[in-house]
Amino acid sequence: MSLSRALSRLALPALVLALGACSGRAPFIAGEEPWRAEEERACLAAGVVRESPFVEARASLGGLSACGAIRPFTVAAAAGGSVHMRPPALLRCPMVPAVDRWVERVVQPAARYYLRARVVELKVAASYSCRSKNHAWGARLSEHGHANAVDISAFVLADGRTVAVKTGWWGALAERGFLRAVHAGACDVFTTVLGPGYDANHRDHFHLDLARHGRDGETRICR
Incomplete structure (x- = not known):
């Protein structure tokens, strides 16, 4: 490796820290x-x-910054348009089918079993955001900064009920069962799943992403 390339790699974290400070966000x-x-x-x-009335391709995100995606999608509904995402989530390509699989194979079966109802909407707490993990000063860039994560705060049912992560995690038995089932099932779809059992930052939502962990990139984090 040339000296100039080595120096540029060493300088990258400092450069990103400076950019974060200039943008008014916590540097990462x-x-x-x-x-x-x-x-x-x-x-x-x-x-x-594929683009549809509820999945729209967007221009590249991030420019020259460390954040962004090549060609992300705005997803207004998952699972063939049957489950709304509000507000729409801005996600990179691999995240879109992952959300669909989770909704179809985990969320809906769990809703039928525990709640005797169908989920018609996911409340999106966050998707793309160029920021550090947990908004912490000097932390690594969040997967949200790569449009590689989505936070879900609640599930709206066809009968009008809303099951919120914050109140339902320790709420009625049916809600507790449903939320724990969709959390556990998410671990088979996503590589990172964080919820109320992890820390106070996730007391009101599920964080789902497709980060690579460990030396082989195959490790999963489910908490």
């Missing part, structure tokens, strides 16, 4: 992660996500 640390672009390009080339 970010490094080179080639897998992100490779994975996103493969998903786009495979045509896994």
Whole structure:
């Protein structure tokens, strides 16, 4: 490796910290992660996500910053348009089918079993946001900064009921069962799943992302 390239790699975290400070956000640390672009390009080339009345392709995000995605999508509804996402989530390509699988294979069956109803809407607490993890000063760039995460705060049912993570996690038995089932099932779809059992920052939502963990990138975090 050339000296100039080595110096540029060492300077990257400091550069990102400076950019964060200038933007008014808590500065974060970010490094080179080639897998992100490779994975996103493969998903786009495979045509896994197709535009529809509820899935719209967007221009690239982030520009020259450490944040962003090549060609993200605004998702107004999941699972073939059957479950609204409000507000719409801005997600990179691999996240879109992951959300669909979770809704179809985990959320709806759990809703039928525990609540005797169908979920018609997901309340989105956060999707793309160029920021540090938990908004902490000097922390690593959040997966939200790559449009690789979505936070879900509540589930709206066809009969008008709303099951919120904050109140339902320790609420009525049916709500507790439903929320724990969709949390556990998410761990088979996403590589990171964080909820009220993790820490106070996640007491009111489920954080779902497709980050790579561990040396082989295969480790899953489910808390």
